[in-house]
Amino acid sequence: MELDTVKERAGPREFSPADDLPEEYRKAATRMIEFHANSEIMGAYLERPFIRQAPSIDRKLACSAKVQDEIGHGQLLYRAAESLGIKSREEMLDDLANGDGKFLNCFHYPMEDWVETPMIAFFVDGAAMRRQATLRRTSWEPYAHAMDKVCFEEGFHVKHGEDILRELMTGSRKEQQMTQEAFEEWWPRIIQFFGPTDDKSTHHDFAASVGLKQQSNDALRNAFLDQYIPKARKYGLEIPDEPRIRELDDGTYEVEEGDLDWDEFFTIAKNDYEPGLGQINGRKAAQEAVQWVRDTIEGDATAAGGHAPQAAD
């Protein structure tokens, strides 16, 4: 298919592996979906320690379920990316381990304390859902199908994260204060979740023209602020003075993007941010530690059969 034809036809769920698509399309889609898949995996690793640190059995169950979901989302997305024929799942996982795979800015920052969990589970996941809901209309059908399942599960993540926030913000004064401090630290990073500003976004125009991407970074960012600033206030969080946020006449919000630290953002985007290397290497170590499981499964693939597997409940 010619690129012009792709652009003409580019509608929701328009293209599937049955179509002969130009390399530009397949490369752009791979880049986008691989980034998304990597982010699911890195997010899961960031939150994993909090299964152990959860303050109650209910929280422990929910955190464990959530981490399990995120790893599953990663796998779904690697399949959707792999079906474009540019890169195999193994190559993407190896790149992630080697520090060549790119992923979301927020997951480069280490997380130390339980009060930080709603910053990821409520705000970052809320931001992710804003974006993912629009991607159910992406032109690459396997990606849209993955989004159906991801969005189905993600509602629980956001509500659980919000429930933790509510609990902390109605808890002791110390808890409220620590949560506010965590919020101030994470808030600018969360706003940067949506990526560089439209004028600095190098990939947006092409991805939008072939129907892969549905909304620009800035449009999504503002849609996030409209929804989540009132929520944050409702739970008693104070929005930091920086970055400056304007409330427009129609009740929507707009952030002064120049107030954000874009140098740090682009350092992170290149995987050069020092604290983030710990995240990347931590995942690499985990991948190496379970290599024997993969080897056993691969080596066993031909010999196996006959015994019923246990479904993970």
Add this chain to the structure above:
Amino acid sequence: MIWEVFRQEKAGNYHTHCGNVHAPDREMAKQFAAIQHGRRKPTNSLWVVPSEEIGEIDAEDVAFGGTTDKAYRWATAYNTTGEDAVEVVESEDEQATAERQRGDD
């Protein structure tokens, strides 16, 4: 030879199983599938798959999940205030529907 037929109603939707046809080869299976399953309901595409190529595992072979109470997995289990984002509400509705259908089949 039996071929299982999967029907997709609109472009972008899932192919869902809708029945099977007898046919000596793939070409004939596609034609029979089009006649038997693509005529009455709006159809965008059909898949035909040889029955013996399908692997099946059922509740006799393995204890599937989905029967344990996992209320913590549902958005509906959490107390929050204020209006939720539309996509969160949508996810919650899908989960509530799935929860209602649990054990229906």
